[in-house]
Amino acid sequence: GEDVEQSLFLSVREGDSSVINCTYTDSSSTYLYWYKQEPGAGLQLLTYIFSNMDMKQDQRLTVLLNKKDKHLSLRIADTQTGDSAIYFCAEIGATLQGAQKLVFGQGTRLTINP
């Protein structure tokens, strides 16, 4: 079945770049997603990348996709205290009924040091 793996913790200094990594197993995933969860809140869709793309940039966010290695990364430039959150990588997976669902990694808790 599908499996999405992420490291659990990342700590960076304010102003530095943060790079959050993710590996996934389903090579047929058409879309891959990054979600952000702030304390006490739900998951917010940050960005996504289509599987035929290598890179997508959106302001301070850069997503890199290596399909051969099934590796996805999210780079946050000039990390700010407001970026402190848990970041989830997700891929499209199939249910037993053949429907599609999002399969999430365990989430990476990003901590910003002043």
Add this chain to the structure above:
Amino acid sequence: DSGVTQTPKHLITATGQRVTLRCSPRSGDLSVYWYQQSLDQGLQFLIQYYNGEERAKGNILERFSAQQFPDLHSELNLSSLELGDSALYFCASSAVGTGLDGYTFGSGTRLTVV
């Protein structure tokens, strides 16, 4: 405000009891997904409804059930509650049933079973 409304935000109940969690999807979205987030299991897909019909089932216990009503709001019923059912329960919605447009999440219901 994501547009997905979940009530209540917090719920404390005793073991053996039954509770109902409610979700109103974003306007125009036909599909509703329920996820359980616990510390040790991460985000687990429970069940999906599309336009009133069950579309897919995930790791949902037999003690749990859900439904989607004609006005598209959904309810998740949890019965014979156990301590291990304590978790955050998220509802998400999407316009189509495939999830390819990404999901919009509510802010969750925190269930504590004592």
